[in-house]
Amino acid sequence: MNIKSSINSFLTIILSCVFYLMMTSTIKAQVYQQTAQKSDFWQHVRFGGGLGLNFGNNFTNINVAPSAVYQVNEYFAAGIGLSGSYVKQKNYYDSYIYGASIITLFNPLPEIQLSAELEQLRVNNTYTQFNPHIEDDFWNTALFLGAGYRVENFTIGVRYNVLFKESNNVYSEAFLPFVRIYF
Template sequence: MMNLFFPINKKIAFFLVILSISFQNTIAQEVKSGFWNQVRYGGNIGLSFGDGFFSGTIAPSAIFEFDRNFALGLGLNATFNNRKNTYKSTILGASFIGLYNVIRDLQLSAEFEQLNVNRKYDTSINLPNENFWAPALYLGAGYRSGNVTFGIRYDVIYDKSRSVYSDPWSPFFRVYF
């Protein structure tokens, strides 16, 4: 008896199912590899130490390149500071960055960074512990050569009393692979 709803030979049906699965996997791989081919990874690792002072930072980031000129990305930031007999601080945060290459060698950037600062002072200093959010909005320009960009950026919403940085101007060095 022939099925009226599926009047196709079983061998042909099996072949079509296998072909469909193969085609879907190929499309999924193209979409996945196409997306990941446009993602670049980078970040920052920093160490600073001196007479009774230590600071360590790890700040991974990733960008998605829409084309040769424009990219958007996200970053994370974790910093630990310790000044012997003075304070310890933990800084955790995230950032959102936009990059635009005006010409091949000139890159403009805009980056919003939001950091949570937790400072604990030594009891002998008699200062209250602090926990606050420190936003920053950087506008920058840099020279780009291949995967490397270096330049300067300025925090347009800089607040000396709440910033973790001593100045609104800061140099940067970016590498994305």
């Protein structure tokens, strides 16, 4: 092996090491830059939900239902919701209902909103007009398909529970009106 080939080999090794160090530092800088940038995930999340209060002659109904959706694009959003309610008719019954739901929203036109919502509720009813009291505890699953008229963040419409059972004592009808607001 002569001196010239040894120098060429040495320079090749040095240049390879320099190239390797430059590439790894460039890749590390890019990874750092990507992780340093803020994710735009939260810019696509919209929050909303419902709040219901109803008081009458020996009757109380309180409902809280927060939800959040991720706006994938101008046509489609998907998200989750929680629901909790307390209903009492004095000397007749007490009801505690709580659960969660998964919702998808589709806007084929800006004014039209179609929705599908799968809801799972735990229902705890106590009928106090009987002695001893009768307790009726069960899970209720609902699948709502809905359509509504939308103006910006506000939608009003009707939804249909395709799994409706009158015997479950959760919803009185399969068709239910809704008002939906997401900010």
